[in-house]
Amino acid sequence: MELGPITGLYVDGQDATDSIRTPEPWALDHQVHLFAQSEVRPGPLTDEGERWMERQQTGKVMVVCTCGYSSGLIDHAELEDTVASLAVEHTPTPASG
Numbered sequence: 001m002e003l004g005p006i007t008g009l010y011v012d013g014q015d016a017t018d019s020i021r022t023p024e025p026w027a028l029d030h031q032v033h034l035f036a037q038s039e040v041r042p043g044p045l046t047d048e049g050e051r052w053m054e055r056q057q058t059g060k061v062m063v064v065c066t067c068g069y070s071s072g073l074i075d076h077a078e079l080e081d082t083v084a085s086l087a088v089e090h091t092p093t094p095a096s097g
């Protein structure tokens with residue numbers, strides 16, 4: 001008779017299988033986010049005496065990942081190459097499974 005690996009453990013009729021399983025090791029989560037830097041200033045007064053805020057992007061972008069990576073502020077022109085190089089090491093972690 002050949003015995004296979006233990007796949008279940010029952011103690012007093014209770015399923016205690018989890019107590020003999022080695023849990024998977026923890027791994028850092030990866031979710032890459034992009035933040036575009038912008039600047040703001042009060043706009044000119046309108047004919048009605050109202051003042052709107054004006055906003056514009058500076059052309060700088062920051063790439064961060066939940067694992068702790070941060071690119072710092074980089075030029076928008078560098079973004080495509082930066083994201084492409086991050087794709088391997090910072091592959092998004094599946095939401096479940």
Ligand SMILES: [Zn+2]
Nearest residue numbers: 030065067090
């Ligand atoms: Zn990451």
